[in-house]
Amino acid sequence: MALSSPIELLYVFGSFTILLLAAGFYCLVVTRSFLRAVIAIELLIKAVTLFFIAVGYITGKPALTQALVITIIVVEVVVVVVAGGIAISVFRKNDSLDITLLNKLKG
Amino acid sequence: MNTIDMILLTAMTLAALWAVMGRSLLKATIGLAVTSAILSVIIFRLGSPLAAVFELSVCTGLITVVFVSTISLTKPLTHKDIVELSKKRTRRFIYLPIILIIVTFLLIRAGIPKNLAMSMGETVKNVPEVLWNMRQLDMFGQVILIIAGALGVVVLFTEGKNGAK
Amino acid sequence: MTPSILILIPLFVIMAVNLSMRHTGKKLAFYLALALFAAQMILAIFHHRFFLASETAGVDRFFRVDLSIDNLGVVALVCMGIVSISSLFVSRYMPLDESERFKFTNLLVIMSIGMCGVVMARDIFSLYVFLEIAAITSFILIAFKKDIYGLEGAFKYLMLSAIATVFMLLSIAAILLVSKDTSFASISEALKVSGKHPIIIAAISVFLCGLFIKGGIFPFHGWLPDAYASSPAPVSILLAGIVTKVAGVYTIMRVMILFGSNASINNVLLLVGTLSILIGAFAALGQDNFKRMLAYSSISQIGYIVVGIGAGTPLGMAAAIFHFFNHAIFKSLLFVNSAALEKETGTTSMSKMGGLAERMPITGTTSVIGILSAAGIPPLAGFWSKLLIIVALWQAGRYAYSAIAIFAGVVTLGYLLTMQRKVFFGKLSAGLDKVKEAGFGIVMPSVVLASIVVLTGLLFPFILQSFVIPVKEMLAH
Numbered sequence: 001m002a003l004s005s006p007i008e009l010l011y012v013f014g015s016f017t018i019l020l021l022a023a024g025f026y027c028l029v030v031t032r033s034f035l036r037a038v039i040a041i042e043l044l045i046k047a048v049t050l051f052f053i054a055v056g057y058i059t060g061k062p063a064l065t066q067a068l069v070i071t072i073i074v075v076e077v078v079v080v081v082v083a084g085g086i087a088i089s090v091f092r093k094n095d096s097l098d099i100t101l102l103n104k105l106k107g
Numbered sequence: 108m109n110t111i112d113m114i115l116l117t118a119m120t121l122a123a124l125w126a127v128m129g130r131s132l133l134k135a136t137i138g139l140a141v142t143s144a145i146l147s148v149i150i151f152r153l154g155s156p157l158a159a160v161f162e163l164s165v166c167t168g169l170i171t172v173v174f175v176s177t178i179s180l181t182k183p184l185t186h187k188d189i190v191e192l193s194k195k196r197t198r199r200f201i202y203l204p205i206i207l208i209i210v211t212f213l214l215i216r217a218g219i220p221k222n223l224a225m226s227m228g229e230t231v232k233n234v235p236e237v238l239w240n241m242r243q244l245d246m247f248g249q250v251i252l253i254i255a256g257a258l259g260v261v262v263l264f265t266e267g268k269n270g271a272k
Numbered sequence: 273m274t275p276s277i278l279i280l281i282p283l284f285v286i287m288a289v290n291l292s293m294r295h296t297g298k299k300l301a302f303y304l305a306l307a308l309f310a311a312q313m314i315l316a317i318f319h320h321r322f323f324l325a326s327e328t329a330g331v332d333r334f335f336r337v338d339l340s341i342d343n344l345g346v347v348a349l350v351c352m353g354i355v356s357i358s359s360l361f362v363s364r365y366m367p368l369d370e371s372e373r374f375k376f377t378n379l380l381v382i383m384s385i386g387m388c389g390v391v392m393a394r395d396i397f398s399l400y401v402f403l404e405i406a407a408i409t410s411f412i413l414i415a416f417k418k419d420i421y422g423l424e425g426a427f428k429y430l431m432l433s434a435i436a437t438v439f440m441l442l443s444i445a446a447i448l449l450v451s452k453d454t455s456f457a458s459i460s461e462a463l464k465v466s467g468k469h470p471i472i473i474a475a476i477s478v479f480l481c482g483l484f485i486k487g488g489i490f491p492f493h494g495w496l497p498d499a500y501a502s503s504p505a506p507v508s509i510l511l512a513g514i515v516t517k518v519a520g521v522y523t524i525m526r527v528m529i530l531f532g533s534n535a536s537i538n539n540v541l542l543l544v545g546t547l548s549i550l551i552g553a554f555a556a557l558g559q560d561n562f563k564r565m566l567a568y569s570s571i572s573q574i575g576y577i578v579v580g581i582g583a584g585t586p587l588g589m590a591a592a593i594f595h596f597f598n599h600a601i602f603k604s605l606l607f608v609n610s611a612a613l614e615k616e617t618g619t620t621s622m623s624k625m626g627g628l629a630e631r632m633p634i635t636g637t638t639s640v641i642g643i644l645s646a647a648g649i650p651p652l653a654g655f656w657s658k659l660l661i662i663v664a665l666w667q668a669g670r671y672a673y674s675a676i677a678i679f680a681g682v683v684t685l686g687y688l689l690t691m692q693r694k695v696f697f698g699k700l701s702a703g704l705d706k707v708k709e710a711g712f713g714i715v716m717p718s719v720v721l722a723s724i725v726v727l728t729g730l731l732f733p734f735i736l737q738s739f740v741i742p743v744k745e746m747l748a749h
Contacts, residue, residue, distance in 0.1 A: 085263030248401035
């Protein structure tokens with residue numbers, strides 16, 4: 001099963017990216033726990049990382065995409081840390097991480 | 108690109124499913140770590156060793172540590188709550204594998220897209236050279252992000268004078 | 273000198289103040305930030321004289337970054353300076369202790385660095401990185417007081433912003449398939465060759481969806497009222513005045529100039545913009561919370577800017593930029609007044625306020641000026657920019673859309689006058705006997721912003737000559 005043409009490689013990697021994105025979006029919409037939503041976001045960003053590296057491999061630009069992916073990973077870490085901070089603050093107020101309880105802003 | 112890569116990709120998808128549908132948050136975090144590890148192997152096989160190392164050390168290591176410490180700072184539920192919650196969750200999440208199978212069928216039917224004129228090859232082959240010469244603005248951005256993240260930790264994690272109000 | 277000093281100097285100031293001069297830094301933070309924003313505005317307005325393109329000595333030897341300022345960027349930088357200074361003044365007024373105020377000023381300067389980067393970037397990935405800087409500082413600032421409302425607003429914005437991130441990154445990866453690297457020049461060259469392929473069109477649409485989320489445009493506006501209403505007062509001024517606009521519509525303008533306007537994207541922009549105008553206007557009619565009403569009004573006004581871009585002509589784009597400037601000024605003015613009201617009456621609920629015109633005369637007058645500009649009443653500034661947008665739509669042959677824009681202006685007038693009547697006119701409500709005019713620190717930005725509104729309106733012929741027409745010329749190429 002040796003695939004070698006660029007467009008077929010793009011198809012395979014693109015399909016797996018779409019599968020991972022579907023799983024991540026579904027989890028993000030359905031979940032009731034804050035931290036599981038953050039895990040879903042992480043999963044989405046991993047799908048994007050896979051797609052970036054695949055694009056780099058297919059078009060022969062591995063160095064550029066590696067540099068971009070390294071920056072994306074740093075962004076991801078900072079977002080996770082800030083989300084964790086918000087989660088801890090919410091927990092201290094509400095004593096639970098159920099996001100259906102976060103519905104006080106109405107109108 | 109051969110069978111090993113397809114097996115790795117499928118394993119990554121299964122690990123991602125485990126991360127999403129795992130019963131407790133710790134199992135989900137371990138699922139996420141396994142996904143990161145398999146992803147970093149795939150990245151290495153695709154000719155990007157530096158990014159693979161970064162993904163392994165940062166995502167599998169650092170983010171798992173951050174998650175576990177956040178989970179431990181937010182009180183875990185009692186066992187009875189967990190069992191009850193996991194029954195409801197299974198009912199909601201049971202649709203996920205079905206949706207994934209439907210998406211797979213749709214993708215197989217759509218088939219390979221028509222030809223795209225891709226731009227191949229690059230000028231600078233050495234990753235550190237790319238990072239430091241071509242993408243200096245991103246490096247500044249990273250420094251600023253880390254400073255902002257540190258400020259965020261200081262603002263959000265401290266208890267404040269009012270304690271638990 | 274290169275434009276990168278707008279990013280480097282604040283960065284070094286922040287590092288120096290935080291690492292070495294902590295004690296004096298805390299006292300001087302306000303004045304340092306004020307000096308930085310003022311310097312940023314001056315450098316932006318006179319950028320031709322300061323930033324010579326041929327200069328290769330000095331800073332350029334060490335840092336080779338791809339930043340530049342053009343006429344579009346000047347408007348955004350000036351707005352950023354004005355709104356940041358107003359927010360700084362209002363923050364002196366909110367009851368915070370000194371170390372908290374220091375953290376707020378730090379975050380404010382970092383957010384300004386992020387937005388400077390967005391305005392000046394000439395590379396789509398660096399644009400994304402600086403957008404993330406602005407977004408992360410926004411999350412922290414919205415949750416600054418750690419009350420449950422602020423945390424809820426921050427949480428909703430975080431979730432939607434992460435989805436926007438994923439959309440934008442996916443589309444950058446797809447564009448990398450055809451382009452040599454991520455700079456604007458390479459991308460526009462590549463799009464001339466393969467701009468019509470379905471994958472590339474999908475990538476562009478997904479990128480625009482990500483920008484719609486960041487900019488609070490229909491159908492992704494769900495986070496905006498919650499974030500604006502629940503954040504502390506100086507943060508609301510920042511968000512409404514500049515952050516949502518730079519992250520949203522300014523980037524859409526840049527991207528439309530980059531991708532080239534074509535008919536289907538323009539149709540989408542017109543549709544989405546019109547729906548934003550209508551939904552924002554009608555939702556604002558029924559609001560009781562002052563800040564939530566202003567948030568829906570922001571959605572509506574941003575819809576006007578999007579419709580101006582969607583007209584597809586250079587006049588439409590120039591009108592959109594002018595409305596961008598006007599909205600920054602009058603929306604910040606209204607939010608500064610809401611901060612004053614919140615501080616003096618202790619509530620943001622309009623049904624609890626009433627008859628405050630005699631107690632708070634300056635706030636009431638500036639509020640009237642802001643409302644008349646927002647509704648598009650001559651001779652204030654808002655009238656001119658809305659007129660230009662409607663003229664641009666008419667010239668482009670989109671008669672139905674311009675009729676809707678005129679109609680929505682009437683609705684805008686309706687809800688804003690209702691607000692004015694409820695809050696300022698009428699009888700003094702119970703419990704408001706002790707209310708007095710807000711102190712100098714809040715009143716001054718309010719008066720300054722109101723005078724900018726009046727001046728812009730009166731000097732419109734001059735502005736038309738020296739600003740709108742040159743931008744139109746620049747875009748016509």
